[in-house]
Amino acid sequence: MELTPDLRDCFTVPGKLALPYTYFAGRIGSRFLLALQEEHRILGVRCAGCATVLVPPRATCDRCQADLADTWVEVGPAGRVENFTVVRYADRHVPEPVPLVLALIRLDGADTPLVHRLGGMDPEAVRVGLRVTAVFAAEPRDTLLCIDHFRPLAPQPSAAGPRPQGG
Amino acid sequence: MARRVGICAVAQTTWERDKWSQRFQGMALEVLEDLLARTGLTFSEDGGIGMSISVSDDIFDARTISDNAMTDVLGAHMGCEEKVAQEGLQALYYGLAAIRSGHVDVVLVLGHCKESQPASRNQVTHMAFDPFYTRPVGLDFTAAAGLQAQAYAARAGVGDRHLAQVVVRARQLATRNLKITGLPVVTAAEVLASPLLADPLRELHAYPVSDGAVGLILAAEERAREITDRPVWIAGVGNCMDSFFLGDRDLASNFPLRQAAARAYRRAGIDHPQNAFDVVELSDQYAYQQPMWMEGLGLVPAGGGGAWIDAGGPEAARVNLSGGMLAGNPLILGGLVRAAEAALQLRGEAGDHQVPGARRALAHGVMGPAGQFHTVAVLERD
Amino acid sequence: MGGPMRQRLITLRQTIAVGQRFATGPVMGRFLMALREKTILAIRCPSCGRLQSPPREICAPCRVRNTEWVEVGPGGEMRMLEYVYYASPDPLSGETRETPYGAVGILLDGCRDEEVFWHLLNPADLDRVRMGIVIGDRVTRGSRLRPVWADARTGSISDIRYFELDEPPAPA
Numbered sequence: 001m002e003l004t005p006d007l008r009d010c011f012t013v014p015g016k017l018a019l020p021y022t023y024f025a026g027r028i029g030s031r032f033l034l035a036l037q038e039e040h041r042i043l044g045v046r047c048a049g050c051a052t053v054l055v056p057p058r059a060t061c062d063r064c065q066a067d068l069a070d071t072w073v074e075v076g077p078a079g080r081v082e083n084f085t086v087v088r089y090a091d092r093h094v095p096e097p098v099p100l101v102l103a104l105i106r107l108d109g110a111d112t113p114l115v116h117r118l119g120g121m122d123p124e125a126v127r128v129g130l131r132v133t134a135v136f137a138a139e140p141r142d143t144l145l146c147i148d149h150f151r152p153l154a155p156q157p158s159a160a161g162p163r164p165q166g167g
Numbered sequence: 168m169a170r171r172v173g174i175c176a177v178a179q180t181t182w183e184r185d186k187w188s189q190r191f192q193g194m195a196l197e198v199l200e201d202l203l204a205r206t207g208l209t210f211s212e213d214g215g216i217g218m219s220i221s222v223s224d225d226i227f228d229a230r231t232i233s234d235n236a237m238t239d240v241l242g243a244h245m246g247c248e249e250k251v252a253q254e255g256l257q258a259l260y261y262g263l264a265a266i267r268s269g270h271v272d273v274v275l276v277l278g279h280c281k282e283s284q285p286a287s288r289n290q291v292t293h294m295a296f297d298p299f300y301t302r303p304v305g306l307d308f309t310a311a312a313g314l315q316a317q318a319y320a321a322r323a324g325v326g327d328r329h330l331a332q333v334v335v336r337a338r339q340l341a342t343r344n345l346k347i348t349g350l351p352v353v354t355a356a357e358v359l360a361s362p363l364l365a366d367p368l369r370e371l372h373a374y375p376v377s378d379g380a381v382g383l384i385l386a387a388e389e390r391a392r393e394i395t396d397r398p399v400w401i402a403g404v405g406n407c408m409d410s411f412f413l414g415d416r417d418l419a420s421n422f423p424l425r426q427a428a429a430r431a432y433r434r435a436g437i438d439h440p441q442n443a444f445d446v447v448e449l450s451d452q453y454a455y456q457q458p459m460w461m462e463g464l465g466l467v468p469a470g471g472g473g474a475w476i477d478a479g480g481p482e483a484a485r486v487n488l489s490g491g492m493l494a495g496n497p498l499i500l501g502g503l504v505r506a507a508e509a510a511l512q513l514r515g516e517a518g519d520h521q522v523p524g525a526r527r528a529l530a531h532g533v534m535g536p537a538g539q540f541h542t543v544a545v546l547e548r549d
Numbered sequence: 550m551g552g553p554m555r556q557r558l559i560t561l562r563q564t565i566a567v568g569q570r571f572a573t574g575p576v577m578g579r580f581l582m583a584l585r586e587k588t589i590l591a592i593r594c595p596s597c598g599r600l601q602s603p604p605r606e607i608c609a610p611c612r613v614r615n616t617e618w619v620e621v622g623p624g625g626e627m628r629m630l631e632y633v634y635y636a637s638p639d640p641l642s643g644e645t646r647e648t649p650y651g652a653v654g655i656l657l658d659g660c661r662d663e664e665v666f667w668h669l670l671n672p673a674d675l676d677r678v679r680m681g682i683v684i685g686d687r688v689t690r691g692s693r694l695r696p697v698w699a700d701a702r703t704g705s706i707s708d709i710r711y712f713e714l715d716e717p718p719a720p721a
């Protein structure tokens with residue numbers, strides 16, 4: 001039998017890449033998430049080296065390599081939309097429903113904006129400079145979704161949220 | 168005096184939306200056989216190819232350490248093998264380091280990717296984000312690019328009309344590139360009407376899903392001159408990694424690209440990059456990145472992207488005559504294909520898109536959300 | 550209070566999953582489609598004559614394309630057994646298979662030396678098989694094994710459910 005690379009021999013097989021992980025939030029991350037879950041407080045860390053309040057918090061400042069343990073400061077829960085995009089494609093990793101407004105929100109007292117989703121308003125009405133505030137999830141979650149979404153501080157024309165709270 | 172390192176040969180498969188009949192091993196083998204035929208080289212630590220550097224993405228390949236599954240088709244069996252999982256142009260950097268150090272004289276660089284294999288590219292790039300903070304809100308590279316495009320467009324006067332122009336030109340140039348198949352030309356009206364993905368990005372602004380493989384042979388100067396009469400010298404390479412969290416960066420500032428370019432220019436001895444290059448191949452994964460990266464490279468004044476397009480800048484600066492990434496190369500291979508295309512130009516082998524007499528070229532690669540990591544390479548011929 | 554400060558720590562269990570569509574290419578494809586017909590194919594190197602099954606595009610040591618297809622087995626001699634107590638998750642599903650299980654290297658009829666074919670062993674035979682060993686002139690024959698074919702075959706390595714013992718039971 002001679003080898004003749006032949007399209008008739010070729011086919012495709014459906015499969016999956018699936019791996020179970022256990023991610024660790026770390027000491028800093030756990031403290032941040034528990035403050036969100038249990039106290040509805042948003043914490044950042046303050047680097048003495050560059051006088052920057054970083055959110056989400058982390059163990060080390062990537063500019064100064066300074067140790068940021070025990071440099072907690074409370075920020076938010078209100079803030080300003082610095083930048084945003086409207087995600088209009090559905091995919092299994094994109095929270096429903098779309099369009100989904102993802103915004104860089106600089107919380108009051110923080111220097112680095114946080115990426116989160118905006119709700120409670122018409123996606124087409126979002127503007128840079130909008131004042132927003134955190135809406136906390138009713139049930140405890142182990143991720144940033146302890147804050148379910150951010151909503152405008154002032155009443156907006158349309159009030160469809162990205163996902164009903166606790167949903 | 169450190170040894171000069173030359174690119175001696177270039178090979179690539181066609182770039183297609185769906186190479187359903189090929190495993191990634193088959194695509195790589197096609198490129199390897201092409202390179203060996205062009206150079207007459209064999210694998211040996213005594214005068215032949217002494218090291219194989221593969222470029223592959225484990226999540227796209229759905230295998231841990233996916234180079235393990237293909238050492239045979241890299242000629243790396245029982246040989247010296249290295250893998251680049253970051254961005255393809257980094258493989259040029261690895262090869263440069265290996266040869267300049269004197270460890271080896273001849274290196275094979277070979278990258279592959281099948282973007283058609285996973286259910287969606289966005290699901291794959293979503294994995295690059297943090298499981299606690301940035302995955303839960305649904306970030307992926309497309310959404311991150313949307314945020315960057317939003318920030319950049321306003322600052323540089325780049326509007327929907329400019330982006331349409333960039334895409335129309337890329338698709339037209341792609342018809343002259345024999346390695347691009349099955350990519351239709353589009354009109355500006357079609358681009359302007361294509362659905363929004365993540366404002367202001369539209370579907371036609373995004374590089375097409377593509378499958379294929381690319382390879383190069385690198386050699387120390389003396390060996391390079393034996394292998395080819397038209398070696399292309401790697402004059403300087405620089406890279407820069409920016410912060411992980413999008414909020415830590417000024418997304419419109421081009422900070423990491425300016426750093427990477429400055430490093431590459433300094434190493435190549437270039438003081439005035441503005442008119443230093445006959446050809447520029449940059450990784451424009453999304454249309455807004457073509458003017459933005461040109462600003463970051465210092466080849467267009469900061470904030471001048473829109474005006475540059477209006478003035479016919481892309482044609483005048485001979486940017487992405489191959490079609491660029493908008494004509495379809497996989498994410499991880501963007502910079503490596505750019506280096507290959509730039510080398511073809513300097514060797515006079517670029518076919519219908521050849522720039523007559525091109526002597527110096529720039530190749531650029533980018534990886535990570537919203538251009539977190541950039542590599543810039545300066546290539547020259549004698 | 551004394552003692553180290555105690556703090557609640559958070560972990561997140563998550564299975565990352567991305568759907569895939571794997572291509573067989575012509576070489577793997579031909580091998581898999583043959584399994585559907587209850588045939589095991591190997592491919593021969595034109596340079597050193599080595600057989601590979603599952604087949605690869607090239608012979609790695611010789612760096613040449615393999616050229617000749619050969620039917621091997623389907624029965625053979627067990628040369629290696631991995632008696633596995635700890636299973637890694639199957640990356641195709643994220644699920645972990647039952648343990649213990651046996652992974653066997655089988656010298657299919659028509660093959661020699663290191664040309665073993667890897668598959669699963671019938672769990673019922675785990676403690677009844679013996680490995681073949683060749684050390685110089687000292688040859689110990691391994692158990693004879695035969696494939697157990699799936700009823701519905703699709704062109705997949707699972708068209709062979711597993712290999713089982715192909716020998717009369719030892720006298721009591």
Ligand SMILES: [Zn+2]
Pocket residue numbers: 047048049050051052061062063064065066
């Ligand atoms: Zn700092």
Ligand SMILES: [Zn+2]
Pocket residue numbers: 594595596597598599608609610611612
């Ligand atoms: Zn051989």
